[in-house]
Each structure stands twice: as structure tokens, then as C-alpha cells.
Amino acid sequence: MCSVYIVGVGPGDQGLVSMRALEIIRGADVLVYDRLIPQGLLKLAKPGAELIFAGKELGHHVMEQEEINEVLVSKAREGKTVARLHGGDPFLFGRGFEECLEVTRNGIKCVVVPGISSAIAAPERFLIPVVLRGVASSAAIVTGTEDPGKRRRFVDFRELAGRVDTIVVLMGRHRIREIAKELIEGGLDPGTPVAAVSRAFMDGERVIFTTLGEVSGDGLESPVVFVIGNVVNAAKSLVDSQ
Amino acid sequence: MCSVYIVGVGPGDQGLVSMRALEIIRGADVLVYDRLIPQGLLKLAKPGAELIFAGKELGHHVMEQEEINEVLVSKAREGKTVARLHGGDPFLFGRGFEECLEVTRNGIKCVVVPGISSAIAAPERFLIPVVLRGVASSAAIVTGTEDPGKRRRFVDFRELAGRVDTIVVLMGRHRIREIAKELIEGGLDPGTPVAAVSRAFMDGERVIFTTLGEVSGDGLESPVVFVIGNVVNAAKSLVDSQ
Numbered sequence: 001m002c003s004v005y006i007v008g009v010g011p012g013d014q015g016l017v018s019m020r021a022l023e024i025i026r027g028a029d030v031l032v033y034d035r036l037i038p039q040g041l042l043k044l045a046k047p048g049a050e051l052i053f054a055g056k057e058l059g060h061h062v063m064e065q066e067e068i069n070e071v072l073v074s075k076a077r078e079g080k081t082v083a084r085l086h087g088g089d090p091f092l093f094g095r096g097f098e099e100c101l102e103v104t105r106n107g108i109k110c111v112v113v114p115g116i117s118s119a120i121a122a123p124e125r126f127l128i129p130v131v132l133r134g135v136a137s138s139a140a141i142v143t144g145t146e147d148p149g150k151r152r153r154f155v156d157f158r159e160l161a162g163r164v165d166t167i168v169v170l171m172g173r174h175r176i177r178e179i180a181k182e183l184i185e186g187g188l189d190p191g192t193p194v195a196a197v198s199r200a201f202m203d204g205e206r207v208i209f210t211t212l213g214e215v216s217g218d219g220l221e222s223p224v225v226f227v228i229g230n231v232v233n234a235a236k237s238l239v240d241s242q
Numbered sequence: 243m244c245s246v247y248i249v250g251v252g253p254g255d256q257g258l259v260s261m262r263a264l265e266i267i268r269g270a271d272v273l274v275y276d277r278l279i280p281q282g283l284l285k286l287a288k289p290g291a292e293l294i295f296a297g298k299e300l301g302h303h304v305m306e307q308e309e310i311n312e313v314l315v316s317k318a319r320e321g322k323t324v325a326r327l328h329g330g331d332p333f334l335f336g337r338g339f340e341e342c343l344e345v346t347r348n349g350i351k352c353v354v355v356p357g358i359s360s361a362i363a364a365p366e367r368f369l370i371p372v373v374l375r376g377v378a379s380s381a382a383i384v385t386g387t388e389d390p391g392k393r394r395r396f397v398d399f400r401e402l403a404g405r406v407d408t409i410v411v412l413m414g415r416h417r418i419r420e421i422a423k424e425l426i427e428g429g430l431d432p433g434t435p436v437a438a439v440s441r442a443f444m445d446g447e448r449v450i451f452t453t454l455g456e457v458s459g460d461g462l463e464s465p466v467v468f469v470i471g472n473v474v475n476a477a478k479s480l481v482d483s484q
Contacts, residue, residue, distance in 0.1 A: 008358075010260070016356065019264070020257035089362055091371040100369065101480050114258065114363035116250075120331055121356035127342065129333040131385070137397045140406050142380040143373070155379045156405075163398075163405040164382050238343050
């Protein structure tokens with residue numbers, strides 16, 4: 001039976017890839033991969049394996065999602081074992097679910113392998129916990145880039161403000177000022193600490209500590225994870241003591 | 243220089259452990275481990291390595307957090323390489339941050355290795371995405387068990403209701419009815435779909451599909467991850483089509 005593996009390969013460091021993911025990569029006939037996967041992984045493909053770059057960078061999609069789905073289905077129908085590699089986790093803003101749905105609808109077996117998500121790991125890289133006993137008991141993970149084709153906006157930052165202790169914004173570099181403005185309008189203090197984590201686990205990784213009133217995406221290289229809340233101060237105290 | 247590694251080993255399946263984590267486990271002189279780690283990992287320890295069970299089960303702590311911190315510091319001071327293994331991710335309700343802070347305060351180097359969190363991976367095991375284009379753009383991860391010693395409650399479920407698309411409750415088996423009641427009082431429909439994922443990636447894993455009005459922790463084995471929101475219906479459609 002032909003099958004498609006939807007595989008998370010973590011936040012960009014090859015050491016953070018799971019054993020299961022490596023096994024699938026080594027055995028696959030076809031690898032369909034995103035821009036943000038650890039590049040060394042492709043060298044692990046077996047000789048003759050077909051490598052297909054699916055792109056996915058804000059505003060620079062190489063393949064449309066429909067094309068990606070079509071490739072997964074058609075390659076699997078040729079009897080090939082297909083591994084679809086996602087940076088991070090495939091179901092956390094990765095569209096892995098949509099791919100799995102499409103594959104399954106076509107009678108093809110779909111296996112999902114979770115990965116380490118940058119939503120949690122990127123802050124952790126700079127010793128920032130998104131939750132912390134006595135400081136934060138809840139963390140919301142939200143997208144900063146919503147599908148412009150949608151009929152309604154899903155994330156109402158004014159409503160979210162103050163309802164969770166920590167807000168983690170993914171894919172929000174271009175809209176972070178607007179998001180911060182809405183959070184302040186929703187009641188958050190402009191002095192609320194913010195960490196902007198850029199390219200965690202990749203070349204040029206860095207963190208900038210700022211506040212909600214001052215945050216901007218200028219000069220930051222993608223991908224950026226923004227962490228908003230008092231956990232950021234906890235991390236600073238740890239970093240300072242090192 | 244002595245050092246302590248704070249290592250996430252994922253949600254319970256040895257295949258989901260990262261290469262980096264395995265390397266550290268193989269090289270450590272001392273392994274301090276939680277109840278919910280993949281048990282096969284301990285067999286990878288080098289001959290003569292010291293294995294210390296730290297426990298951590300609701301209501302059945304084998305070691306207090308202060309004792310764990312003390313062990314990490316004292317073993318490292320003996321010049322040993324210490325690996326502190328956490329199920330899931332060490333910073334997502336794992337107290338890894340607190341351990342890191344304590345270790346660092348004692349002049350010992352602390353290295354953190356992220357892991358796959360069950361907050362995302364346990365639902366994914368049953369093809370439930372916590373966010374999904376067109377259905378959910380935000381997910382809150384919250385603890386269902388707050389420290390009773392705290393002066394104030396951190397998670398106000400009445401306030402959270404309706405402010406995020408998906409609510410993921412960890413460690414909430416004993417309190418889920420009360421939490422559901424508060425979410426309904428906060429405005430969520432009692433018919434809101436809920437998935438209770440029990441022991442994902444471990445023996446006896448299963449999922450129960452229910453609603454906010456009907457959910458209960460009775461008969462479910464720990465650990466349980468509750469997913470509350472319309473993403474649960476999306477998953478059901480996928481499972482049905484398989």
C-alpha cells in the first residue's frame with residue numbers, strides 16, 4: 001500500500017530531528033520539503049530519491065498548496081513512499097492537516113510524525129519559558145499572518161489581551177506593530193515585556209528584548225517568534241545570572 | 243566545567259526523541275528522570291551511570307522540586323555530567339526553567355534541549371490539529387492543575403472562553419468538569435466539541451470525542467490532554483474518511 005508521511009523536522013537544528021523522522025527520510029522515494037528545514041537532512045535521502053522543493057516563504061510561495069497536495073497524491077499513486085517534510089511541527093500552522101486530509105480522501109494512507117515546534121522551542125533557545133509557575137499558567141499561540149482570502153479575521157488581539165498570560169505570535173514580523181497596537185487598545189500595558197526571537201537554531205539567531213510599546217519587526221530576519229508577557233522578564237533574570 | 247542538561251524527550255514514544263537528546267543520554271554520568279519518559283531510554287545510559295527517579299505524578303511526588311534542584315547541583319559539583327530528562331518539553335509545565343535557574347545561580351552551566359510537547363503532539367496522534375486554516379487561528383495551552391499554594395488563580399476560564407479558538411488543557415483530568423462549567427459560564431456553547439486524548443504514544447492510548455457539556459475525566463488514564471474547539475470536528479471528518 002502506498003503511503004504519505006507528514007513529518008515535522010523541528011525548528012532548524014538537525015540535532016533536534018527525531019529518530020522516527022530520520023528513518024522516514026532515509027527510506028523515502030520522494031521528499032517534498034519546505035524552505036525552513038535543516039538543509040543537511042536532504043543529504044540523508046537514499047540514492048535516486050526525488051527531492052521536490054515546495055517553497056513557502058511569506059509572499060514567495062514556490063508551489064501553491066493545491067499543487068503540493070497534487071504532488072503528494074500523484075507520487076504516492078505511482079507506488080512511491082512520499083515524505084512531506086515540514087519545519088517545526090506539521091500541524092501547528094504547517095498545513096500538514098490539510099495535506100493529510102487530501103491524501104486520505106484519495107484513498108492513500110497518511111502517517112503523521114510530530115516535530116518540535118518553534119512556538120515553544122524558539123523562545124526556549126534563549127531560556128524563555130512560555131509558561132512558568134507563579135508567572136504564567138496559560139500561553140496562546142497565534143498566527144500574525146492570516147489568510148487574506150478569509151471572510152472574517154480569526155484573531156481578535158483586543159479580545160485576547162489580558163485573557164492569557166503569554167501570547168506567542170508566529171509569522172507576525174510584518175504585522176507586529178499593528179498587533180501590539182491592538183493588544184494595547186485591548187488593555188495591555190505598553191511596558192509589557194516582549195522578546196523577538198529571530199532565526200532560532202539557525203545561522204544568525206538572536207533575541208531582542210523590548211516592550212509592547214516599542215516592538216517592531218524592522219531589521220529582524222525571518223522566521224521571528226514574538227513572546228509577549230512577564231515570562232520574558234523571568235528569562236532576562238536567568239540570562240543575566242549566567 | 244561541569245554542566246547540567248535539561249532535556250525534553252517527547253511525549254512517550256522513543257522514536258520521537260531527538261538525536262541531541264539521545265547523545266546526551268548516552269554520555270551522561272547521572273540521569274535524573276520523570277515518570278513519563280520512554281522507559282527504553284534508560285537502557286541507553288552508559289555502564290555505571292547513576293539513574294535517579296524523580297517521580298512527578300499528580301499527588302505522588304517522589305522528590306520535591308527543591309530536592310531535585312539540590313541533586314542536580316550537587317552531582318554537577320562532583321564533576322559529573324548530569325542529564326535531567328523531562329517527558330515532553332522541559333519548559334512547558336515541566337519546571338525545567340526553575341531547575342535551570344537554580345543550576346545557573348550555583349555557577350553551573352545549564353544547557354536546554356527542547357522536546358516535542360504533548361500539548362501539540364497528543365492531539366496530533368489522533369489527527370487533531372490545534373490550529374487549522376479557516377477553523378482556528380489561535381490555541382491557548384493551559385494547565386488544569388494550578389499550584390494550590392499560589393495567592394491567586396492564574397487561569398480564568400470564564401475570561402478565556404471565546405477569546406481563543408482552541409483551548410488545550412494539560413493536567414486537567416481531575417478538574418475538567420469544573421473547567422468546562424466555567425467555560426460555559428464564560429459563554430462557550432455546551433455543544434462545543436471536545437477531544438480527551440489519553441496516554442498518547444503510550445500503551446493504552448485512546449481518544450474520546452465528546453462535548454463541553456458532557457466531558458468528564460472519569461475512566462481516563464493519565465496523562466490526558468483535552469482539546470476544546472471546532473478543530474475537533476475537523477479531525478473527526480478526517481478519521482471518518484480513513
